[in-house]
Amino acid sequence: MKEKSFETQVLHTPFDKEDAYGSLSMPVYNTAAYEFDTAEAMEAAFCGRTADHAYSRITNPTVQYFERKIQAVTGAMSVTALNSGMAAISNTFIAIAQSGANVVTSAHLFGNTYSFLKNTLAAFGVEARCCDLTNIEEVRAQVDERTCAIFLEVITNPQLEVADLRALAAVAREKGVPLVADTTVIPFHVFSAKDCGVDIEIVSSTKYLSGGATSIGGLIVDYGTFDWSRSEKLAAMSREFGATTFTTKLRKEIHRNLGAYMTPQVAYMQTLGLETVAVRFERQASTCLELAKSLEKLSGVESVNYTGLESSPYYVLSTEQFGPIPGAMLTFDLVSREACFRFMNKLRLIRRATNLFDNKSLAIHPASTIYGSFTAEQRKSMDVSDKTIRLSVGLESLDDLLEDIVQALQ
Numbered sequence: 001m002k003e004k005s006f007e008t009q010v011l012h013t014p015f016d017k018e019d020a021y022g023s024l025s026m027p028v029y030n031t032a033a034y035e036f037d038t039a040e041a042m043e044a045a046f047c048g049r050t051a052d053h054a055y056s057r058i059t060n061p062t063v064q065y066f067e068r069k070i071q072a073v074t075g076a077m078s079v080t081a082l083n084s085g086m087a088a089i090s091n092t093f094i095a096i097a098q099s100g101a102n103v104v105t106s107a108h109l110f111g112n113t114y115s116f117l118k119n120t121l122a123a124f125g126v127e128a129r130c131c132d133l134t135n136i137e138e139v140r141a142q143v144d145e146r147t148c149a150i151f152l153e154v155i156t157n158p159q160l161e162v163a164d165l166r167a168l169a170a171v172a173r174e175k176g177v178p179l180v181a182d183t184t185v186i187p188f189h190v191f192s193a194k195d196c197g198v199d200i201e202i203v204s205s206t207k208y209l210s211g212g213a214t215s216i217g218g219l220i221v222d223y224g225t226f227d228w229s230r231s232e233k234l235a236a237m238s239r240e241f242g243a244t245t246f247t248t249k250l251r252k253e254i255h256r257n258l259g260a261y262m263t264p265q266v267a268y269m270q271t272l273g274l275e276t277v278a279v280r281f282e283r284q285a286s287t288c289l290e291l292a293k294s295l296e297k298l299s300g301v302e303s304v305n306y307t308g309l310e311s312s313p314y315y316v317l318s319t320e321q322f323g324p325i326p327g328a329m330l331t332f333d334l335v336s337r338e339a340c341f342r343f344m345n346k347l348r349l350i351r352r353a354t355n356l357f358d359n360k361s362l363a364i365h366p367a368s369t370i371y372g373s374f375t376a377e378q379r380k381s382m383d384v385s386d387k388t389i390r391l392s393v394g395l396e397s398l399d400d401l402l403e404d405i406v407q408a409l410q
Ligand SMILES: *Cc1c(COP(=O)(O)O)cnc(C)c1O
Pocket: 084, 085, 086, 087, 110, 113, 153, 157, 182, 184, 185, 204, 205, 206, 207, 216, 217, 218, 356
């Protein structure tokens, strides 16, 4: 039988167990713990011989259903839902890194991710090696026998840089390190990380998936593709667990000990969001492309950055990897920081807020906010300019958005 489309599969993922009342949507199992009929059943569950739920820090039926849906549409071996994108990032690195190891990455990272690698992990003796991930030879030179991962964001923010995933995957294979990618800015139905050679995919489900910015969440998607016998930290474990080594380390140790599992209320909301992401994305991303083209013609706008514009240096690669409308986020430069502040303050419809892919359009001046606590020198090294505005395009009509932008530029 032909495999069903994303839109169909994501709606009709079966429950693990039939619901006692025939509920059509997965109920919110607001419970901390689960009761057992016998001591033997309890022992079996606690020792991992059965898949029964025991405690909601570890598994919960509502969260598991959300994980199942993601698994169905990505073809992943396993999915773990956590209570933020940052929890997904920190759990992943704590599972694969150890003192003395390094992560080969870029300085073009989400602010908290950069701080997590450069400050939090560094304090435990893990080095973040920032290099130019668009330069494959430079990446190859940075990877050594103590590298625990190559890590990147697939379209960086706010630089909108795109690295060649298949080329990075080839270096990762050759060197025996996993390729870990944060794909938050492009949803699953338009981009298959697995097909591009990503071993572990990380998503902040706060963004496209939550739908309407209802809640904070994160996902770790393990494709089961990496040979963990080549990992310094997990090689011994891999003899017993093979392809499931990372997930076993994560689910049996790291995620339990860090205690950042998704809550059932959030999983319920994000399940609803996931069911509509394809239609929302289509509308938001095509409005974004039209806005990007219009902005290029407006006076006062120095430059527009969107990888779906032919003027982007990543246009060809981005189209190959993510299709012709690569998401609903763009940036543009005005003449100065002061001009950016004036623009921000004059907006009437577009909201002044952080976050991405809310149903409402959002604008932010990244240098003074997300990167506000970095020094000017650090911002320069991260290519975060004082003259840049970031726009996350929502579901409003193109005309209304353009009108707001034009009046705010005056
Ligand atoms: C928002 C974001 C994160 C962090 O996710 P939270 O859910 O806010 O913790 C990580 N990476 C990218 C690319 C993001 O946009």
